[in-house]
Amino acid sequence: MIQELKSSLHSKFKIKDLGNLKYFLGIEVLRSKTGILLNQRKYALELISDSRLSGAKPVNTPLKANVKLTSVDYDEHAGITNDPPYQDVTAYQRLIGRLLYLTITRPDISFVVQVLSQFTQFPKMSHWDAALRLVRYIKKCPSQGLLISSNSSTTLQAYCDSDWAACPNTRRFVTGYVIKLRQSLISWKSKKQQTVSRSSAEVEYRSMATAVSEIVWLLGLLKDLYGHDPI
Template sequence: MGFTQSKHEYSLFTWHKGTTVIALIIYVDDILITGNDESSICTLREHLNKNFRIKDLGEPKYFLGIEIARSPAGISLSQRKYVLELVSDSGLSTCKPSIIPVEQNIKLTSQQYDYETASSENDPLLQDPTSYQRLVGRLIYLTMTRPDISYVVHILSQFMHQPKQSHMDAAIKVLKYLKGCPGLGLLLPRDGNFDITAYCDLDWGTCPMTRKSLIGFCIKIGGSLISWKTKRQSTISLSSAEAEYRAMAKTTCEIVWILGLVKDLGIKTGKPVTLYCNNKAAIYIAANPVFHERTKHIEIDCHFVKEKIEEGIIRTRQIRTSEQPADIFTKPLCSRQHSYLLRKLGVFDIYKPPT
């Protein structure tokens, strides 16, 4: 039918003719179709039904565990039903909810590196790790619409092979947090532009076992959060500036991918992507990468980010740490800051009245 497979997302197919755009995305035998011409969409549905006998379920309301709700304000994506089932299956339906997903002063380690408690009976290995593995696996699936638990789930997923009691206790803490806010999800506002903004942050040397830094970034189109990640760096950074610069490079890679994806969808973004970072040294290196003893071993990252700046793809800006939404992906926060950054990210609970 003349559809083109996206080179940036192989499950996405697009069709362009004049001002008409149709996008079709496939997951196994589930399909989502959208576009700006109803007659062309009907023609596509008839063609698919003729060849594959599809069932048209109308506007999406529940897709792959994600609840989709529409309102004059925009589209809301949540996994409330999934959360309630998860809490119920864990036997915590009547527990006291928590206001934060992870304690601020907690440091989870693996057995071989936890020298203080390796021989202690207070934190033994779990006799049956499958319950922990299954729970964390279900939490990983939940991060599709819950960026608020991305950090703690990333930490918990590092101990799947030999989980200890402290790891299970931290996972239970996440469930208690979810019990208090099961309907939390992403709000994609109807009114907005297509300006792309990105935020990157890191916690330098945070891993107590390897001293590798933890990076976090998020990307928004207008007021809609579309991409986020918490990831441990693959190498040990010798300074916070170096670690922050590597975080900028990772975020830039994601920006380039998203720009290609929105181009396939026929969305035009004329302005460069604004990349916010709270480290002055990293921003200065991006603007003028003078390679000296502090930066020569990150030369490739320097060249990559500098190249994208010169091409007009990104521009760097400084942001205060207290206003940095990516901070929620790199470290535990107090309840007040946690709630504030969630509002900045566009994460709301449509099942609760506004306060």
């Protein structure tokens, strides 16, 4: 079927067969008997170099524990904080944009990138420092990526969770989910919702509804690919 498709396309316009995919738009494709590994090692190393952190010490976590980044200068525990605006807004926006592209194969940084992307219009020094810390976290293992298992099972597994009133500015909750096709991670999201929930139970139900919506879409996609209802 693959050869027939190539011949059909070649009959309409000239194409060139480059063989198995190895590198595309910053994503490296490595094949083995266990499956296909997708990573952005070259892209991550360029990001580290451009951030001038090649000689920096790596860190073990993408964000400091119990840190609540905010756009206001008031801290109810310590009073007025000294957090001046970051002057080079364009540099901050460029760095966040590159980190967003890196989340294609790095779901472990999705939450932090989601938080930092909220301050692209008026970033502060604390936001810039947090972004540089994230780059240092990436430096610890730049070749980390996603393994798409060769197992052909169509069993879906989903996990979802939420953080009630996580945003210190709006008190909106942050919801997140991951969906696996047997052993392969195929869909994930970390997003601040548009509504304010008045109870933690309501937050959990909303998070579950978001994950179920994604599952329904994936089930329809798998049905089109396999020609029957997936398990």
